[in-house]
Amino acid sequence: MSVFNRLLIILLALVLLVAAAAVLLTTLRVTQPEQLSPTPWFVDRLVPFTQLDPTLWSWTVGASIVLLLVGLLLLFLELRPGPRAAPQITLKEDGLGRVTVTRDGVRELADREAGRVAGVMTVRSQVDEDPTGLRILCRISVDPASSVPEMTHELQQRLKAVVEHHLGLPVAQVSVDAQVAPLLSDRRPRRRVQ
Amino acid sequence: MDAAGAHASEVSLARAVVAAVRGVPSVANLSPGRFAEAATYGPGERVRGVVIHRAGGALDIEVHVCALYVDSLVLPELAARVRIAVRQLVEGVGAGPLGRIDVDFDDLRIEEEMRG
Numbered sequence: 001m002s003v004f005n006r007l008l009i010i011l012l013a014l015v016l017l018v019a020a021a022a023v024l025l026t027t028l029r030v031t032q033p034e035q036l037s038p039t040p041w042f043v044d045r046l047v048p049f050t051q052l053d054p055t056l057w058s059w060t061v062g063a064s065i066v067l068l069l070v071g072l073l074l075l076f077l078e079l080r081p082g083p084r085a086a087p088q089i090t091l092k093e094d095g096l097g098r099v100t101v102t103r104d105g106v107r108e109l110a111d112r113e114a115g116r117v118a119g120v121m122t123v124r125s126q127v128d129e130d131p132t133g134l135r136i137l138c139r140i141s142v143d144p145a146s147s148v149p150e151m152t153h154e155l156q157q158r159l160k161a162v163v164e165h166h167l168g169l170p171v172a173q174v175s176v177d178a179q180v181a182p183l184l185s186d187r188r189p190r191r192r193v194q
Numbered sequence: 195m196d197a198a199g200a201h202a203s204e205v206s207l208a209r210a211v212v213a214a215v216r217g218v219p220s221v222a223n224l225s226p227g228r229f230a231e232a233a234t235y236g237p238g239e240r241v242r243g244v245v246i247h248r249a250g251g252a253l254d255i256e257v258h259v260c261a262l263y264v265d266s267l268v269l270p271e272l273a274a275r276v277r278i279a280v281r282q283l284v285e286g287v288g289a290g291p292l293g294r295i296d297v298d299f300d301d302l303r304i305e306e307e308m309r310g
Contacts, residue, residue, distance in 0.1 A: 088298065091270055097254075097294035099273040102228055105302045109263070112304065168270040 010078050017071035023049055024064035027057060089129055091167055101167065103127055106134070113162045114138050117155050119146030133170035134163060139177045152176040205236030207253075207289050208244040214283040215244075215257055218275050220267055225258040225300035232258045232298075252293035255280055260301040273297040 022042070025031050026049040033046035052060055088100040110125035119142050126137040136159055142148060156174040163171050212224055224243025226232060233240040245256040257276055261267060277295045284292050 092273070095294075096277065097296040099270060099297045099299075101269055101299040102301070104228075105299060109302055112263075166267055166269055168268060 006078055009074060013071045013074035013078065016067055017075065020064045020067035020071060022046060024061065024068065026050060027052065027060045027064065089127075089134070089167075089169070091169060106163065106167065109166060110136055110138060110159055110163060113159055114140060114155055117151060117158060119143040119151045120155065130172065133172035134167075135173045135175070136163065136171060137175045137177065139179070141179050144180050148178050148180070152178055203289075204234055204246045204248075205239060205241055207284070207287065208234035208241035208246055210283055210287065211244045211246075211255065211257065211280055212241060214279045215259065215276055218272070218279050220262045220264065220272050221276065222260040222262040222301075222303040225260045225298075227258050228300040232256065248290075249293060252291045253284060253289060254293040254296075255284070256296040256298065258298045258300050260303050261299050263302040263304045267302075269299055273299075 022033075022036050023046065025036060026033055026046045029050070033043045033050065037043045037046060049060060087103050089103055089106060090098060090100050092099040106127045107125050110127060111123045114120055114123040114125065121141045121143060124139045126139075128135045128137075138155060138159065140155070142151060155176050159174045160171045163169075215221055215224060226242040231242070232245050233242045234244055234246050243258045245258075247254040247256075257280060259272075259276060261269065261272055276297050280295050281292060284290075
């Protein structure tokens, strides 16, 4: 949603809140219309709510409360902090500008390359960045018939080479967290290779 | 130039940038932005994938790209090719002095996905 639309909804929610609160306070006779309103125009709009018959009074109180809640909900939805933007990884920044890639993109790249290693069944990678370079944690489920040490070694070499090649950034560490398939029924301890 | 005219020229330039960047090998397409909409807005239209700012007379251009993932892909080199394409275009149309060109790779698209 654009900033303009968001501001418009916040403004409308505030107007709704003020109007609903004024009508509710007037209808419940908590305050007089003159005390609530700075302008005669608004006082004229509120005065009829001081002379409601019992049925209309109940409806007005109910509707005001609903509108008040709707206004609060809209305001809450618009003012709450948005989802945290998934971070990007900066590949290069100089006087000409900046080059970035999304962390999700790098993760997908790592997943894809890890999936190409024979014996890897499923992959879930995580990519972090620190001053020494990228740190990749690759969680894999593996074919029970394959050799985990050999596979993880190949995976580490491959991921490091491929990610460095595609991104032009150093890969400081590739950790592999391997679990023999099937993941759900297998209770054997996982082997982690650093 | 009035505000409407400036917006119109920025939108035209953004459209031309989209066309130029699409022509760069290994660019699958432009991305509308992954976390927030990246677009240039004009009267009644928007061009997604390119954001143009005028800062102190210079044009700063932000290009959001989906790269085509192939084994030979090297993102910094692709970014350099995208920058060259944008620079040549801006200089060719005489759109004014060029400031920064930021290239954001929002997505890596795999060839099989393209065919599918």
